[in-house]
Amino acid sequence: MSASNTLPVACNRDCGAACSLVAERGPAGTVRIRNNPRNHSLKIPCARGIHAAESRNAPDRLTRPLVRSGRRGSGSFAETDWDNALSIVARRLGAIIDTDGPEAIVSFAGSGACRGVLHNTNLLTARFLNLLGPVTWLKGSYSFQAAAFVTPFAFGRQPAGFDVRTLLETRFVILWGANISDTRFGNETEQVMRHIRQHGGEVIVIDPRRTRTAKTLGTEWIPIRPGTDSAAMLAIAWVLFSEGLVDSDFVATHVHGADEVRNHVLGAADGVPKTPEWAESICGIPASRLLELARRYGRARPAALIPGYSIQRAYGGEEASRMAIALQALTGNAGRAGGTPGVNLWFPPASPPGPRVAAFESSQPTGDSIPKATWPEAILARSDSSQRLRAAYVCGSNYLNQGSDATRSIAAFDTLDFVVCNELFLTPTARHADVVLPATHFLEREDVVTAEDNYLYYSAQVFEPAGEARDDFDIFADLSRRLGLGDAFDEGLDKASWLERIIAESAVGAAGKDAFRDSGIFDGGDHQRYGLAPFISDPEAHPLDTPSGRIEISSESYAETGFPAWPAFRPAPPSDGYPLMLVSPHSRFRINSTGDNIAWVRERDPVRLWMHPADAEARTIADGAEVDVRSETGTMRVTVSVTEEIMPGVVSCIQGAWMAEDPSKGGRADGSVNRVTPLEPTRPSIGTRTHSVMVEISPSPLPGMPLPDGA
Numbered sequence: 169m170s171a172s173n174t175l176p177v178a179c180n181r182d183c184g185a186a187c188s189l190v191a192e193r194g195p196a197g198t199v200r201i202r203n204n205p206r207n208h209s210l211k212i213p214c215a216r217g218i219h220a221a222e223s224r225n226a227p228d229r230l231t232r233p234l235v236r237s238g239r240r241g242s243g244s245f246a247e248t249d250w251d252n253a254l255s256i257v258a259r260r261l262g263a264i265i266d267t268d269g270p271e272a273i274v275s276f277a278g279s280g281a282c283r284g285v286l287h288n289t290n291l292l293t294a295r296f297l298n299l300l301g302p303v304t305w306l307k308g309s310y311s312f313q314a315a316a317f318v319t320p321f322a323f324g325r326q327p328a329g330f331d332v333r334t335l336l337e338t339r340f341v342i343l344w345g346a347n348i349s350d351t352r353f354g355n356e357t358e359q360v361m362r363h364i365r366q367h368g369g370e371v372i373v374i375d376p377r378r379t380r381t382a383k384t385l386g387t388e389w390i391p392i393r394p395g396t397d398s399a400a401m402l403a404i405a406w407v408l409f410s411e412g413l414v415d416s417d418f419v420a421t422h423v424h425g426a427d428e429v430r431n432h433v434l435g436a437a438d439g440v441p442k443t444p445e446w447a448e449s450i451c452g453i454p455a456s457r458l459l460e461l462a463r464r465y466g467r468a469r470p471a472a473l474i475p476g477y478s479i480q481r482a483y484g485g486e487e488a489s490r491m492a493i494a495l496q497a498l499t500g501n502a503g504r505a506g507g508t509p510g511v512n513l514w515f516p517p518a519s520p521p522g523p524r525v526a527a528f529e530s531s532q533p534t535g536d537s538i539p540k541a542t543w544p545e546a547i548l549a550r551s552d553s554s555q556r557l558r559a560a561y562v563c564g565s566n567y568l569n570q571g572s573d574a575t576r577s578i579a580a581f582d583t584l585d586f587v588v589c590n591e592l593f594l595t596p597t598a599r600h601a602d603v604v605l606p607a608t609h610f611l612e613r614e615d616v617v618t619a620e621d622n623y624l625y626y627s628a629q630v631f632e633p634a635g636e637a638r639d640d641f642d643i644f645a646d647l648s649r650r651l652g653l654g655d656a657f658d659e660g661l662d663k664a665s666w667l668e669r670i671i672a673e674s675a676v677g678a679a680g681k682d683a684f685r686d687s688g689i690f691d692g693g694d695h696q697r698y699g700l701a702p703f704i705s706d707p708e709a710h711p712l713d714t715p716s717g718r719i720e721i722s723s724e725s726y727a728e729t730g731f732p733a734w735p736a737f738r739p740a741p742p743s744d745g746y747p748l749m750l751v752s753p754h755s756r757f758r759i760n761s762t763g764d765n766i767a768w769v770r771e772r773d774p775v776r777l778w779m780h781p782a783d784a785e786a787r788t789i790a791d792g793a794e795v796d797v798r799s800e801t802g803t804m805r806v807t808v809s810v811t812e813e814i815m816p817g818v819v820s821c822i823q824g825a826w827m828a829e830d831p832s833k834g835g836r837a838d839g840s841v842n843r844v845t846p847l848e849p850t851r852p853s854i855g856t857r858t859h860s861v862m863v864e865i866s867p868s869p870l871p872g873m874p875l876p877d878g879a
């Protein structure tokens with residue numbers, strides 16, 4: 169650990185940003201974190217990075233290995249030493265491999281520390297488990313499964329991402345289900361939007377909630393019913409086609425499938441023109457407002473349409489992602505400076521490459537996969553067969569809390585013989601493990617951190633590990649040796665040597681390493697990257713690797729999935745008796761469930777169910793009351809906030825609250841929303857659809873009473 173009192177660090181969390189910060193050590197072990205003064209002026213870190221020491225120093229950090237001593241999930245554990253804990257893990261995993269093969273082990277790696285080059289919970293877990301053989305892994309993404317699935321049909325493998333600085337001169341932006349002032353999508357986006365607004369631009373926010381983005385950056389808030397974005401977008405396309413607002417020159421040279429989309433939009437195919445009136449009854453936006461928005465959008469040159477991930481974490485979310493791309497292609501904005509291709513701002517599957525950085529190598533596990541969105545079903549389906557899955561390795565994730573249908577998730581874990589979890593805290597998932605191994609916080613280790621934009625960051629070690637906590641790297645290296653794999657995991661090099669090597673082989677280079685360690689920042693230079701640029705400038709010389717070589721807004725290949733070639737609105741299946749729609753967005757102060765146990769976070773973002781006054785009155789529910797939220801899947805109890813910042817007919821509860829220990833035994837209103845979200849995915853991508861859940865809400869019978877069955 170360096171002796172200096174001011175050290176560069178970089179936030180290693182999963183928001184698409186990666187912020188360079190400096191940590192100043194003060195008297196008596198105090199540490200103050202602030203923005204790195206050498207950052208570009210557009211870069212603003214968020215409260216989670218500035219307050220990272222709150223989680224490092226949290227009183228409930230795990231400091232010793234734990235071995236379960238009571239029923240699974242009961243929270244009864246005995247502390248033990250590392251030698252004993254690791255020998256149990258090695259013995260249990262080894263025995264399962266001997267009898268059932270590595271296939272019986274499931275990797276539950278996750279995004280807890282996902283931006284580190286060395287200390288990366290996804291990569292380290294994959295590297296270790298790969299050494300055991302073809303283990304089973306979870307395929308797909310909770311974040312952007314539908315978007316990642318459909319985007320290659322439109323753009324092929326060409327990166328379609330872009331730097332947000334390309335939008336500085338843009339004066340018309342639609343943030344479609346994108347709450348960027350909370351969820352960030354890079355650390356420049358908020359400032360770029362502020363700049364656009366200050367220079368007279370329009371920033372339109374389409375969201376069922378009047379978010380902080382709508383309030384502080386938006387010039388207009390348009391509420392929309394969740395899961396109906398593709399209907400509103402189709403109506404906008406209807407106006408574009410009907411009023412001559414399609415950029416026919418761009419379409420003629422760069423776009424495939426515009427005729428099919430037009431036929432669908434005008435109703436030639438099914439006899440239903442997708443007019444603003446048609447859309448109004450579905451999405452709740454008045455037809456006149458849609459018409460007027462479409463005209464302004466169609467005439468603005470350039471216009472940036474920026475979807476959030478929310479619109480595709482919904483039933484039929486694939487088609488919302490496809491329509492966002494189609495609109496930007498039809499208006500020529502995909503090819504115009506300051507326009508966008510209609511993909512998300514933070515889009516790992518399609519980001520243009522950043523600075524070269526050597527990897528601590530690890531491929532995806534080579535065994536079979538099960539879809540991430542529906543993993544409990546896959547485990548339960550096999551539980552009585554010869555292919556029974558027997559063990560889970562959890563690292564950097566809180567799957568029991570974050571996957572849909574918590575009851576099924578717990579039931580699935582209960583069929584496993586052995587669960588091991590590397591964690592900083594006793595999360596609901598860790599509580600269901602047999603062995604819990606205390607892991608370090610990112611401020612307790614040195615790393616190189618990657619961003620989605622064109623930078624690399626250096627993160628120094630600021631604190632000693634809490635108690636006996638160890639780096640995941642060391643845990644896996646030790647386990648590998650105990651499993652007879654020698655130094656296959658670390659190749660005989662320690663962490664410091666790996667980092668030297670990684671930095672030397674990166675764009676930083678051996679010559680630049682001292683400056684990098686000193687400033688914390690390596691600038692890749694070009695911040696006007698636009699992944700589609702070569703194709704846009706010369707589509708004949710640089711065709712996309714789609715079948716037509718062009719942007720395919722209707723796709724014959726997509727039709728092979730069983731859904732229409734063109735994007736079409738797909739309503740969520742009816743759910744009798746559950747009239748309200750629930751969304752579960754991401755909290756400003758947490759990262760998913762990370763931070764829910766931190767007092768600092770809880771004070772700032774208490775878990776509340778937002779409900780419109782009209783919906784509350786109809787159910788005689790008062791502000792501050794405890795309510796039961798019921799879906800076909802389950803029940804959760806939560807405190808209500810009656811507010812006009814959500815549209816009628818929709819309720820909202822931020823995701824990520826930890827499930828209380830045993831809610832059936834009495835009443836803590838934990839607001840853990842995945843008690844009510846269904847496992848039935850959106851298709852064909854098999855993605856989660858946590859933003860289109862039908863619920864009914866009633867006052868809790870008596871505060872503190874047990875929840876009804878199915879909770």
Ligand SMILES: Nc1nc2c(c(=O)[nH]1)N[C@H]1C(S)=C(S)[C@@H](COP(=O)(O)OP(=O)(O)OC[C@H]3O[C@@H](n4cnc5c(=O)[nH]c(N)nc54)[C@H](O)[C@@H]3O)O[C@H]1N2
Binds near residue numbers: 310477758760859
């Ligand atoms: N502060 C913070 N930032 C984060 C995260 C975090 O947990 N906290 N998580 C990170 C991760 S892992 C991800 S994947 C991203 C998630 O990014 P998103 O998926 O974009 O984030 P959400 O908060 O789920 O939704 C964004 C907004 O969409 C609205 N919304 C919900 N459903 C719909 C809909 O059907 N249509 C429309 N138009 N709007 C809808 C919500 O009210 C919310 O305000 O954020 C990343 N950034």
Ligand SMILES: Nc1nc2c(c(=O)[nH]1)N[C@H]1C(S)=C(S)[C@@H](COP(=O)(O)OP(=O)(O)OC[C@H]3O[C@@H](n4cnc5c(=O)[nH]c(N)nc54)[C@H](O)[C@@H]3O)O[C@H]1N2
Binds near residue numbers: 565760
């Ligand atoms: N209802 C609903 N559910 C959702 C969503 C939604 O919008 N609505 N969003 C979904 C999305 S987009 C995502 S990405 C998932 C995220 O779900 P998860 O991937 O489970 O992410 P987190 O909840 O942040 O849990 C990460 C855990 O990693 C731990 N951790 C942090 N650093 C380290 C480390 O260095 N080592 C180890 N071993 N552990 C570490 C943290 O303590 C934390 O418990 O949730 C999904 N769930």
Ligand SMILES: [Mo]
Binds near residue numbers: 310311312
């Ligand atoms: Mo995510």
